[in-house]
Amino acid sequence: MSGLMDAAPARPDTARPEPLVVDRALSDLDCRALLRASPNPYVVLDCSFTIVAANDAYLRVTGHPADAIIGRGMFEAFPDRENEPQLRASFERVLRTRRRDTIALIPYAISRDGGPPDLRYWSATHTPVLAGDGSVSLILQHTVDVTELQQLRAAAESGGIRDQPSQQAESDLWQRARIVQETNLLLDAERDRLQSLFAQAPGFMAVVRGPDHVFEMANAAYLSLIGRQDIIGRRVREVLWELEGQGFYELLDKVYRTGTTYSGRDIRILLQRHRDPDPAALYLDFVYQPLVAADGSVTGVFVQGHDVTEKRRAQDELELYRTHLEDLVRERTAALAASEARRAEVQAALLQAQKAEAIGQLTGGVAHDFNNLLQALSGCLQMLSRRIPADDDRSRTLFAAGQQAIDRGAKLTQQLMAFARRQALRPEAVDVHDRILSMSGLLSRALRADIRFDMRFAPGLWPAEADPTQFELAVLNLAVNARDAMPAGGQLVITASNLPLGPGDPRGQEGDYVRVEVADTGTGMSAAVRERAFDPFFTTKAVGKGTGLGLSQVYGFARQSGGQAWIDSEEGRGTRVTLLLPRSQRQPRRGVAPVPAAVVGGGWRVLLVEDDPVVAPTVCAVLEDLGYSVRRTTTADEALILLQAGEPVDLLFTDVVMPGALDGVALARAARAIRPDLPVVLTTGYSEEVAAADGLTVLPKPYQVQALAAALDSELRRSRG
The missing domain is CATH 3.30.450.20 (PAS domain)
Known part of the structure; x- marks a missing residue:
């Protein structure tokens, strides 16, 4: 009957039976x-x-x-x-x-x-x-x-x-x-213990039998290594098909044929593990040990080894580090030197910014006082002009010369205020391409015949958010400076392009900008000149050839617009001034809005608040000459007392910067709290921004009589619907 297993399981014969191959019933x-x-x-x-x-x-x-x-x-x-x-x-x-x-x-x-x-x-x-x-x-x-x-x-x-x-x-x-x-x-019992040790061994192990290397045994580590499970009874070439061409089949054949052990260290192998799309590169230490029968014949191969991939990678990294240690030291040294240079550059930029801020505060105060003087002169001249006979050509010529000097002084103060970032800008979407093209005639006339002039615009140029008048003035100032730097002729190129900047920008800018560059082939600047080029009144030109405010206006305009300006120049190699302006999210306006004509006249009662003893009488005379009834105070506190007392007033005309507890803006707020319908017009020779922030009408000093009359009349009409 059945040949049953012994009462305790019998040990299988050690001699391998001759196989009886059966492929049919x-x-x-x-x-x-x-x-x-x-x-x-x-x-x-x-x-x-x-x-x-x-x-x-x-x-x-x-x-x-x-x-x-x-x-x-x-x-x-x-x-x-x-x-x-x-x-x-x-x-x-x-x-x-x-x-x-x-x-x-x-x-x-x-x-x-x-x-x-x-x-x-x-x-x-x-x-x-x-x-x-x-x-x-x-x-x-x-x-x-x-x-x-x-x-x-x-x-x-x-x-x-x-x-x-x-x-x-x-x-x-x-x-x-x-x-x-x-x-x-x-x-x-011994066999079970050995099989348990075999299965749990940390190293991978397998036994393959016969010349075809059929898997007979494999432990868990081996199955994990190759990423497969169902391998017992299958040939190595069938299970590990990806080893084709890697030499492992040939090694097994040689060990089986010669009975010679093969030991490999750090052997690279490509395995298609766990159905990954790409083969994994591993490094193995392993031994192919022939299994020899009692008669000396080889019946199979015992495979044993360890996955040393991580060890190999660590060794490779260590070797790489050791090999390139000097390079790393040199790189770190260079980085340290660059960092020190960057620190010195940032420190110099900080000192320059602090110096510019100090100069800006000084120039802002000077411009304010200068505007008051210009306003007094302008008012006096305009009052006198009304009394000059029509046939007195000499007096009118003198008046025109005086008014021209006042206008020139007003432009100088505007440049000073722009540098000090006190000049109120009126930014809008500027089409840089069209704006510079429209200036081409003016720029050509400002240059000489021995200077070649070229303009280059990148395609798809963004609009810039800037004050168009100040933008044109900045471009003109740069062109004139470039002209004066090329006494023997040369080339001037104006370039405009888009410039997106990320967080790593060395100048601290981040966002989308329009870059305008004005480059010349002139004499260039030394490092000392380049460091002071943006300072107001600093110039290398001869006396009477320049004010030293051109580049300061460019710098102040760029910074006040939310951008940046810098100079790249070397002696004998020309100069490039770069102007960064923030990208506008609006579309540029086409055409220029008409300027309404000034209205002269009045008949209204005006409360004038002006502390300057030179400006106040002039403004009173101008207002009375226009037909207004004027009541004047020197401080905002005095004016507020009059308003609280019910002084009959049709319009409040006040300076912004005054002594006392209240300035002009605070006075306007208090006045409207008492009389919400009271028209208010402010004037200032310092900065329009502080007043414009409250939506108030601001008249910058120095102003013409027509501008004053128009501002007062517009505000009176607006308040009365």
Whole structure:
């Protein structure tokens, strides 16, 4: 019957059986006649332990006809719950190891012809029949019924046998069988322990058999390394197909053929792990150890090793660091030097900014006082002009010259205020391309015939957010400076382009800007001149050739517009001045809005608040000459007392900067709190921004009589609907 597993699992034979290659059903093989003729009992099982064939000797010892067991499972044909696990374990061991397994002795009950179970003792050998791919196709069981021997042994032990030599022989036989079984138990325990160590070993291990290198064993580390699980019984070339061309197949062939061990260190291998789209590059330390049989033949290869990828990467990084250490030191030294240079540059820029701020505060105050003087002169001249006879050409010529000087002084103060960032700008969306093109005639006339003039505009130029008048003045100032720097002629190029700046900009700018560059091929600047070029009144020109306010106006305009300006220049190599203006999110206006004509006249009561003793009488005279009734105070506090007392006033005309607790803006707010409908016009020679922020009408000093009359009349009309 069944060749069952020993009471304790038997150790498989160490000798590998000659495989019987079976690719077709057993009925097609010539071995059937051999099995039938053999006096030894044989039965053939498939891998599900179903009986597919049995010879006559097997049918005879088991007492079953062929049609009663063929096609049935072994444990269905011969049920025995007590001993079935031992038999099943033997079969499974054959499937797992693909090697012969022997059971020395096991009891197994047999029912013959439907009778009661008959306890029999068996000894069996299970031999794997291998298919062409090395897998187990069938199990051939050779079974021997040793019940009589077992009974003789029992009788000998009970003293029922008188034949002493037979009794001794049987006793020796069973003693040897018991020793074999005990040995097998020990071997199985040792095998299980070794298999556990094999499976749990931290290094990867595998066993491949035969010339085709069929996987027989592989531990968890090996499966994790290759990223595959179902590999037992499959060839290396089938499982690890990506090793083609990497030399590993050839190494296995050489070890199997020569029986020589191969050791590799830091060997690079490309593996397609875990279905990754790209192969992973790994580094391995491994050994290919030939497995040698007792006759000296090589039966397979034992693979053992470690994944040293991380170690190799660390070594590579360490080697890279060691190799390039001097380069790194040089780089760090250069970076430190650059950082120190940058620190010095930033410190110099800070000192320059602090100096510019101090000069700006000074020039702002000077411009304020100067505007007051100009306003007094302008008012006096305009009052006198009204009294000059129409035929007095000489007096009118003198008046025109005086008014021209006042206008020139007003422009100078505007440039000073622009540098000091006190001049109120009126920014709008400026089409840089069209604006510079419209200035081409003016620029050409400002240059000389020996200077070549060119303009270059990048495509898709953004509009800039800037005061258009100040922008034109800045471009003109730069062109005139460039002209004076080329006494022997040369080339002037104006370039405009877009410039987006990120957080890492060394000048601290960030955002979208329009860059305007004015470059010349002139004499250039020394470092000392370049450092002071933006200072007001600083000039290298001869006396009477320049005011020194051109570049300061450019710098003040750029900074007040939210941009930047800087100079790149070397002696003998020309100068490039760069002007950055923020990008506008609005569309430029097309055309110029008409300027309304000034309205002269009045008849209204005006409360004039002016502290300057020179300006106040002049303004009073102008207002009275225009027909206004004037009540004057020197401080905002006095004016507020009059308003609170109900002084009849139609319009409040006040300076912004005055002594006392209140300035002009605070007075306007307090006045409107008392009389919300009271028209208010402010004037200042300092900055329009402080007043314009409240939405008040502001008249900058110095102003013309027509401008004053127009501002007062407009505010009176607006307040009365």
